[in-house]
Amino acid sequence: MSSTTEQTSICTSNQHDCACGDTPLITATSPESTAAVGASSVVYRIENMDCPTEETLIRQKLTSVEGITQLKFNLLERKLTIEHRLADEKPIQRALQEIGMQAELVDTATQAQQHRSTSPTSSKSWWLIGLGVASAIAAEVIAWVSGNESSWAVIALSLFAILISGVGTYKKGWIALANLNLNINALMAIAVTGAVIIGQWPEAAMVMALFSLSEMIEALSLDRARNAIRGLMAMAPEQATVKQADGTWLTVGTDQVQIGEILRVAPGERVPLDGVLTEGASAIDQAPITGESIPVAKNIGDQVFAGTINQSGSFLYRVSSLKSDSMLARIIVRIEEAQASRAPTQRFVDQFAKIYTPVVFLLALAVMIVPPVFFGLLWSVWVYKALVLLVIACPCALVVSTPVTVVSGLAAAAKAGILIKGGVYLEDGRNLKVLALDKTGTITLGKPSVTDITPLQGDTNTHLGLAASLANRSDHPVSGAICRYWKTQFPTVSLTEVSQFEALMGRGVKARVDDQWFYLGNHRLVEELGICNTSLEATLRTFEGDGKTVVILCNETAPLLMVAVADTVRETSRQAIAELHAMGVRTVMLTGDNTLTAKAIAKLVGIDDARGDLLPEDKLAAIQQEITQYGHVGMVGDGINDAPALAKAHIGFAMGAAGTDTALETADVALMDDDLRKIPQFIQLSQRTSRILKQNISLALGIKVIFLILAVFGSASLWMAVFADMGASLLVIFNGLRLVKLTTTSKTTLV
């Protein structure tokens, strides 16, 4: 899910809207579209680009710079990527400076490893804000006690408060107004100035002081959202112990370790980089990757991942990828990309906010003018009401509410070993009505073993050898079972060389041995060869009824040998299916294996419906049918013979994504290990996300509506409006961040 182009190309419309209104917190292009445009690209870190208000301003300003082709905003990271065809970056820097943005060039190569101090606040500014708030309160108190709003003491204290806390706001507001942009700073500056003009000194001071306080608190809490993701990155150690040519060990930075080098990991240490174990053995807690903290035994030849925790033994391993390319690094890149794509709710909110600000602004104008002019009411009262409206015209809380929630949902999922490729899937998960599951490797372990051998003709061992020789060329699980069986039964007998080997999709394999064609495959294959018979079918049925998979070795004229294999059902499958049913999700098994076997296994794990004998295109059709009949359909599979079906489903899940690149790249949701229970967990997270999104939107909107009504008909004061606005922003941010916690605790109940 990549964002649409209209958000990513430079946009010149809507220049007069409030900046928070028409900008998402993060926008970005899909990687494909950025490659083609612009000769070069630069990344800036803009320290004061922390509220959605700044984006439109920057967008507008940079539009006027010739040679800039594309802008990518990541407000959560405060990063701006600019694609351009300029000779150098001076014009960009100048333009950013003109609108008061402190832009700092980021070296893209090292940015992943950077540990930045993200706090935009210094103790000095806290001190200033404290002083501002204190003098505003003092002014308010004196005015209240003396009953005089414009005594010289009140004016002096107020002016002091406005100046010391409001300089930044005035500056930003002025720049925005000069660029014909009505952002929150401009709105606040107008409101405060207006209040001063009508003689409401303490009010003006209070608004300014509270506003700068809320800006700072909001920036701080957004930092927490940022850290939810960056916390994942911190899991890989910075240093590694590397074997030197002379056999000694040296500790170096992980970014200097090359592929192929040997590292040593002591018990209790975290694995610094991805690699393959070469010496020793241990048990490793892979929670940072898979979300599952029960240690996994690792022996020579097993893969280990950066960031995972070595629990018991000391071991050596060979590095297989650079730091920037580790599984953990790739997961983080995926999450960052996922953040960049906008979830549906976010799009709705942005759309809404675009209308909201101008409407409230016009309403404020009407409130200011209509009652005094047409009904002869008091100017000062209605101007004041209009100013309150201005304060609540900026939908900052609303705009912030969605991305913060979605990002913490994505981070929470990643912590649980569920990699979601975009907010859209996180939001969509709760709508799933059907989950289609592939059988082999998904419900079962995908490592079957031979259970029965039934000779049909000729010498059993000769034919078994032939079957194993054909199977040896295939990596299908059924073939694998036959090979393994042969090797344990006849470890010294070598297999026959076959020629013209060919895999027959969904049926089996064929190859030539001694100028004769041999076939190894399922019932469908025997039918296609036209050599099936009723007694063979009867035997087939008894095996299949037991949930076994049968393949038959045939030559061109007759079936020769029958081999039955059985796969083990994953322990977690049954529980996962039960949890899905409890959530009201229908389950259906779609498999290339025969229907009888499929039904037997489905019964074993409690799956509602099972369909067998499906070729890849049949699986696709089955998904289409489920969609028509039930609505939202998810599919989980290995992606080998069910890629089209996975793509067709609303959400495609891949299992065991740690260690396989394709699953990580192609699935909409990648489960880092083989635990199907992650799917109900994902749905649960999606439900929670949606609940929190709804809470946040109603909270932000509700407070606005209350104040809108109070402002016009009642007696809402300016500082109450600012206070409510700040409260709403903070509430939605903290409510969003709650997701990370919720999931960590719920996991223990699921496992």
Ligand SMILES: Nc1ncnc2c1ncn2[C@@H]1O[C@H](COP(=O)(O)OP(=O)(O)OP(=O)(O)O)[C@@H](O)[C@H]1O
């Ligand atoms: N290379 C092969 N070696 C042996 N048997 C095979 C091979 N390819 C296919 N078959 C037979 O054809 C059947 C269907 O194969 P297919 O790959 O479509 O599905 P599957 O892997 O068994 O199941 P699922 O669709 O659940 O992954 C298998 O169950 C097996 O009996």
Ligand SMILES: [Zn+2]
């Ligand atoms: Zn038949």
